[in-house]
Amino acid sequence: MTAFTRRALLGCFVAASALAGCANGIGSGGAATIDARVDAALNFLFQNYPATRDLANQAAGMLVMPVVTELGLGLGGAYGTGALRVGGATVDYYAATAASAGLQIGAQQYSHVLFFMTQEALLEFRQSPGWVAGANLQYAVNDRGEILRADTTTAMMPVIAVVFAQSGLRLGATIEGTKYTRIIP
Numbered sequence: 001m002t003a004f005t006r007r008a009l010l011g012c013f014v015a016a017s018a019l020a021g022c023a024n025g026i027g028s029g030g031a032a033t034i035d036a037r038v039d040a041a042l043n044f045l046f047q048n049y050p051a052t053r054d055l056a057n058q059a060a061g062m063l064v065m066p067v068v069t070e071l072g073l074g075l076g077g078a079y080g081t082g083a084l085r086v087g088g089a090t091v092d093y094y095a096a097t098a099a100s101a102g103l104q105i106g107a108q109q110y111s112h113v114l115f116f117m118t119q120e121a122l123l124e125f126r127q128s129p130g131w132v133a134g135a136n137l138q139y140a141v142n143d144r145g146e147i148l149r150a151d152t153t154t155a156m157m158p159v160i161a162v163v164f165a166q167s168g169l170r171l172g173a174t175i176e177g178t179k180y181t182r183i184i185p
Contacts, residue, residue, distance in 0.1 A: 041066035059115040060122040061086040072104035098178040110166040121158035
């Protein structure tokens with residue numbers, strides 16, 4: 001690969017990062033902007049996947065990340081901001097960050113909601129200085145076209161993740177290894 005090609009590739013990656021950051025609201029908005037995006041994401045989720053309304057009604061709380069931007073070119077990263085809702089009201093704001101390395105190229109944006117199904121799981125999340133989504137996180141899956149489901153085993157898990165509204169040129173979206181940190185917008 002020539003120096004020009006490397007520079008062009010690096011320039012494209014930097015430009016894509018900057019544009020994705022702008023679309024993600026990095027460094028902009030504040031509480032009102034985050035709340036508006038959270039409301040829009042929940043409306044989209046409930047309208048397109050009605051079964052998630054039952055999860056929301058049963059959950060002790062929900063962390064809604066309306067836009068997470070993920071980029072990867074060998075090294076990768078993801079960032080997004082969102083709100084923790086308890087009883088329908090926002091109680092805290094969070095940033096989600098992740099880093100990865102390996103054979104990867106592309107960019108994508110997606111939304112996700114963490115449903116805290118027990119008071120203990122919600123309390124653990126709120127008391128931690130930086131909670132990391134681990135392997136014990138259960139995903140509700142979209143296995144039949146547009147029907148999202150959480151089976152009986154899934155519904156008994158303390159934290160259920162729903163990833164939706166994916167767009168971009170990178171395959172797959174998992175939130176395992178994502179770190180959530182409380183922020184002041």
